[in-house]
Amino acid sequence: MNTAGKPGRPRAGAERLSRDAILAAALRIVDDEGVEAMTMRRLAGTLGVNPMSIYHHLPNKAAVFAGLAEVVFAGLESVRPQPGLSWQDELKDAARAYRAALRAHPNLALQVLSDPSAVSDVVVVTVEPFYRALDRGGLAPRAIFESVNTIVDFVHGFLLGELSVRAATFDLAPDLVDRVEKLPDGQAPTLTRVVRSLGREGLHYDFDSGFESALTVLVNGIESTVR
Amino acid sequence: MNTAGKPGRPRAGAERLSRDAILAAALRIVDDEGVEAMTMRRLAGTLGVNPMSIYHHLPNKAAVFAGLAEVVFAGLESVRPQPGLSWQDELKDAARAYRAALRAHPNLALQVLSDPSAVSDVVVVTVEPFYRALDRGGLAPRAIFESVNTIVDFVHGFLLGELSVRAATFDLAPDLVDRVEKLPDGQAPTLTRVVRSLGREGLHYDFDSGFESALTVLVNGIESTVR
DNA sequence: AACGGAATCGTACAACGTATGGTTTCAAGG
């Protein structure tokens, strides 16, 4: 029927909607205000468009996030291994680049990590640098496969903690101290003793150095399985 | 005003609502049908109660999930370290118990991992076994702290992959092979070569053995930082 | 010039979390 005004197709010629334009706007919303702010109505609003118009370019909201997932990993494609590095350092660099790529869009990364079903086929190439480094290290195929799983899983878990804490804007160290002090006596004796011996300053935690020391542990562990 | 029937308080004496009963019902819904099925209306429905009645026992939906988070970790409290184990094996056991506790409620675990803000103060005690094992290993407090972070982060990442894959019901190995074969030539040469050399059978992946081999890598890595 | 498909919009629906405020029951005090 269409009793009211003129619905039709107002955005004449010049500026039509496109999948890329939609994803760009969606990414901006997610980066600026978080995933829960990214509603179809809000997205359409920033595009100056009716909510339903989006569905002509993307089938549903999940597809929007799936499209964004590609963007997160896109930054990894251009990374090339530094020449002259040991395979161990090349492996560490791969992990650093992987972490950096996901940290570029923290809100989105958290979403992607929590719901990997959105990850498209293209994304598997992001593990190539890991395979390359370990292949240079002379590991057997099976060992390469498992080592990559181990280190990638670690990075995922690390990012989960890192990004959640950032999102919640609370600091790890004082938080941990306070929580431990609140515990009933004898609940966690070793934890209590270790945390106390470190003190509030000694516990000061830096995600960057935490990541580095974990990398060292992992690479040493992988090395030890070769020998 | 209350124009319609008799609202009041029908559930006479015998069976009143309680926080525990609500959480038990919520856990069943999450376990059976996933987190997105756990709506306040659905929860009230299974309890034979008006949705708003729940709010008398729990302030909001987030509090329901926070309450459930405690349940996930509750299974860990009773775990006692086996006597006669090396500190390395004790550490592995701690990781195994941690993984097992979260796997007991996969849907809920995925939710908790993705949104750790729901985790209450009580949960910090769950890392005590890790601290205990590493303390026995003679590590310095700072090294204990960082090693625990490393191993716990790994387990989180591992669970993320394990539980998401299970939720999506697709098998890792054939999926990976197919994805790799679909890649444009030269996109990921090492990955392609390694995956091909393993073949579809050699790639058969078992989460249990994958977890074990990762644990070996991690423990070896931690050991190597001590020496 | 006419036509057909693609893009857009207006409206509408079911489901969600929960604020508000009414009604009933129970436990305790007189």
Next chain:
DNA sequence: CCTTGAAACCATACGTTGTACGATTCCGTT
């Protein structure tokens, strides 16, 4: 026993969400 106030429960309602449906208009092709 009766009264009373708090606690538990319910009905209604509001705003917001994703998106199905159908009508409308534009544009490239014939």
